[in-house]
Amino acid sequence: xxxxxxxxxxxxxxxxxxxxxxxxxxxxxxxxxxxxxxxxxxxxxxxxxxxxxxxxxxxxxxxxxxxxxxxxxxxxxxxxxxxxxxxxxxxxxxxxxxxxxxxxxxxxxxxxxxxxxxxxxxxxxxxxxxxxxxxxxxxxxxxxxxxxxxxxxxxxxxxxxxxxxxxxxxxxxxxxxxxxxxxxxxxxxxxxxxxxxxxxxxxxxxxxxxxxxxxxxxxxxxxxxxxxxxxxxxxxxxxxxxxxxxxxxxxxxxxxxxxxxxxxxxxxxxxxxxxxxxxxxxxxxxxxxxxxxxxxxxxxxxxxxxxxxxxxxxxxxxxxxxxxxxxxxxxxxxxxxxxxxxxxxxxxxxxxxxxxxxxxxxxxxxxxxxxxxxxxxxxxxxxxxxxxxxxxxxxxxxxxxxxxxxxxxxxxxxxxxxxxxxxxxxxxxxxxxxxxxxxxxxxxxxxxxxxxxxxxxxxxxxxxxxxxxxxxxxxxxxxxxxxxxxxxxxxxxxxxxxxxxxxxxxxxxxxxxxxxxxxxxxxxxxxxxxxxxxxxxxxxxxxxxxxxxxxxxxxxxxxxxxxxxxxxxxxxxxxxxxxxxxxxxxxxxxxxxxxxxxxxxxxxxxxxxxxxxxxxxxxxxxxxxxxxxxxxxxxxxxxxxxxxxxxxxxxxxxxxxxxxxxxxxxxxxxxxxxxxxxxxxxxxxxxxxxxxx
Numbered sequence: 001x002x003x004x005x006x007x008x009x010x011x012x013x014x015x016x017x018x019x020x021x022x023x024x025x026x027x028x029x030x031x032x033x034x035x036x037x038x039x040x041x042x043x044x045x046x047x048x049x050x051x052x053x054x055x056x057x058x059x060x061x062x063x064x065x066x067x068x069x070x071x072x073x074x075x076x077x078x079x080x081x082x083x084x085x086x087x088x089x090x091x092x093x094x095x096x097x098x099x100x101x102x103x104x105x106x107x108x109x110x111x112x113x114x115x116x117x118x119x120x121x122x123x124x125x126x127x128x129x130x131x132x133x134x135x136x137x138x139x140x141x142x143x144x145x146x147x148x149x150x151x152x153x154x155x156x157x158x159x160x161x162x163x164x165x166x167x168x169x170x171x172x173x174x175x176x177x178x179x180x181x182x183x184x185x186x187x188x189x190x191x192x193x194x195x196x197x198x199x200x201x202x203x204x205x206x207x208x209x210x211x212x213x214x215x216x217x218x219x220x221x222x223x224x225x226x227x228x229x230x231x232x233x234x235x236x237x238x239x240x241x242x243x244x245x246x247x248x249x250x251x252x253x254x255x256x257x258x259x260x261x262x263x264x265x266x267x268x269x270x271x272x273x274x275x276x277x278x279x280x281x282x283x284x285x286x287x288x289x290x291x292x293x294x295x296x297x298x299x300x301x302x303x304x305x306x307x308x309x310x311x312x313x314x315x316x317x318x319x320x321x322x323x324x325x326x327x328x329x330x331x332x333x334x335x336x337x338x339x340x341x342x343x344x345x346x347x348x349x350x351x352x353x354x355x356x357x358x359x360x361x362x363x364x365x366x367x368x369x370x371x372x373x374x375x376x377x378x379x380x381x382x383x384x385x386x387x388x389x390x391x392x393x394x395x396x397x398x399x400x401x402x403x404x405x406x407x408x409x410x411x412x413x414x415x416x417x418x419x420x421x422x423x424x425x426x427x428x429x430x431x432x433x434x435x436x437x438x439x440x441x442x443x444x445x446x447x448x449x450x451x452x453x454x455x456x457x458x459x460x461x462x463x464x465x466x467x468x469x470x471x472x473x474x475x476x477x478x479x480x481x482x483x484x485x486x487x488x489x490x491x492x493x494x495x496x497x498x499x500x501x502x503x504x505x506x507x508x509x510x511x512x513x514x515x516x517x518x519x520x521x522x523x524x525x526x527x528x529x530x531x532x533x534x535x536x537x538x539x540x541x542x543x544x545x546x547x548x549x550x551x552x553x554x555x556x557x558x559x560x561x562x563x564x565x566x567x568x569x570x571x572x573x574x575x576x577x578x579x580x581x582x583x584x585x586x587x588x589x590x591x592x593x594x595x596x597x598x599x600x601x602x603x604x605x606x607x608x609x610x611x612x613x614x615x616x617x618x619x620x621x622x623x624x625x626x627x628x629x630x631x632x633x634x635x636x637x638x639x640x641x642x643x644x645x646x647x648x649x650x651x652x653x654x655x656x657x658x659x660x661x662x663x664x665x666x667x668x669x670x671x672x673x674x675x676x677x678x679x680x681x682x683x684x685x686x687x688x689x690x691x692x693x
Contacts, residue, residue: 045121047118049116070095075112085194090266158193159191220266225266242345252354260359262485280350305317395590402414416531418532419570420594421594433528491530535574604632620671622673
């Protein structure tokens with residue numbers, strides 16, 4: 001047939017060889033496509049190990065024990081899923097980042113060298129799942145990817161979110177979808193959550209809980225926190241363009257520990273440093289005005305050059321380009337000069353201001369000049385609380401002892417029982433303490449104990465138990481302290497309270513904290529606790545009468561003796577009413593003295609000064625004649641109610657008359673209003689002629 005068999009055979013062999021090569025190339029290309037195709041883990045997760053290699057993670061300091069424990073659990077054959085449990089802000093996520101850094105630097109056992117840690121974002125997985133089954137499909141793909149990629153370890157922050165995540169009616173939640181894979185060891189998972197959330201969500205599901213090995217993450221000590229912040233210092237110095245000394249860091253950590261009670265180390269200490277540096281950056285971080293001007297001009301020139309190029313005016317564009325180059329050189333020179341300048345130093349006062357911003361405590365309380373304020377506390381209190389020097393001295397001494405650090409820091413700043421008749425300054429002293437010690441009248445939390453006379457009402461202080469009406473409203477007392485931890489807490493008329501209130505006070509005074517109905521611990525170590533009582537007030541009526549009518553030295557001696565007897569009687573009445581173990585926990589049982597006429601006169605002068613200040617705004621001056629003053633004091637002092645009616649008498653007999661004159665136009669701007677007496681009554685009159693002179 002003339003056919004060359006060998007030639008045909010060779011052609012066929014070449015054809016099949018080419019076909020095989022093409023198929024191999026297709027397989028390689030397909031494999032390359034699959035390799036380059038982003039994994040679902042990359043879509044919904046962040047590779048912490050790759051981030052660590054790129055230097056994108058902050059260093060982890062002082063958590064070697066927890067990282068080693070995590071390495072051990074991951075090395076187990078079964079139940080190799082560690083879960084980090086600790087309070088918010090103690091550094092659970094940082095520990096996982098620490099493991100990623102160790103893998104990146106090859107400081108782990110050989111069997112973990114090829115691993116990578118991927119942080120999975122559950123919220124991103126749930127987002128956009130409009131139809132039933134979409135979330136389950138995504139999660140199944142994640143499990144499949146982890147099964148195929150044995151070198152990947154998934155990390156889920158806020159692990160408790162697995163329970164109930166993505167569950168629709170008749171569908172499984174994320175936790176139930178992961179259980180089979182965890183049980184068979186097809187995937188390794190690291191979790192992090194708080195102790196409360198772990199108990200509430202994970203522990204209840206025993207089938208899920210047994211898949212995990214817990215690692216407790218305690219709050220670091222002050223010493224460890226200082227080391228952590230020092231390790232992070234270069235990152236914050238670079239970001240904010242400031243420098244900070246070791247002393248500033250130590251002061252900031254101590255301030256965070258002392259003043260921020262509702263958060264945990266090291267998070268709150270790092271926040272103080274970050275906030276302080278940010279405040280400085282905002283204050284000093286403005287660029288020189290020349291750089292701003294040149295930058296603005298550069299932007300305009302770039303826009304003009306683009307317009308010139310678009311309209312093919314190349315000569316004009318070249319001129320713009322030359323000018324842009326000159327300006328850019330000048331900007332670079334100015335920036336180099338600015339960078340050569342030494343960075344702004346962060347001071348302890350800046351950290352104090354940051355704490356003040358974060359907590360609402362006046363900066364003077366946080367700064368070191370608090371000692372100066374406390375040293376003059378008696379002087380400031382005595383100016384505003386008249387006739388109670390003994391009470392003021394005892395309170396000031398107790399507060400100084402606590403704030404100096406000599407007293408225990410596990411109890412309230414001070415705790416007192418104020419006894420004595422009504423209207424002598426018990427509540428006023430509490431208000432003035434709030435103003436002088438904590439910087440504001442708003443720092444006084446007054447609780448009327450007559451509202452808690454029945455046992456079922458006392459639960460309102462800490463919050464109603466679970467299942468009862470008002471459970472979600474929180475505690476009347478504990479919620480206020482959580483919002484304002486630096487306060488004076490005034491329990492007014494304690495004798496009207498139900499005895500069960502005293503059990504709460506016993507714990508508060510001993511431990512400096514209370515646990516509310518939700519199980520949250522509320523710190524009272526930065527409060528002043530004051531109880532007021534009218535026990536024994538009946539026996540003090542003679543003291544009030546004698547004090548107001550005081551005339552001779554003998555009367556003064558008799559008044560002192562009478563006060564001593566009344567104070568002893570009041571303490572006896574308190575001992576009959578209150579258990580000794582509670583009484584002994586107070587820093588002082590203070591019996592207030594009855595007011596003398598001289599002291600009532602000083603109170604009157606204060607009230608008149610306040611009225612004058614208000615009238616000055618209207619352009620009206622006020623003069624009170626001695627006879628009018630005596631008459632108003634006689635009408636305003638009551639031995640049963642002390643000086644309390646004095647303000648009301650001033651309002652009724654003096655302020656009312658002045659107000660009528662102001663409204664009618666009789667006392668216009670420039671008038672001098674004189675208060676005098678006529679036929680046993682206070683009368684007021686305006687004088688313009690004298691005012692004009």
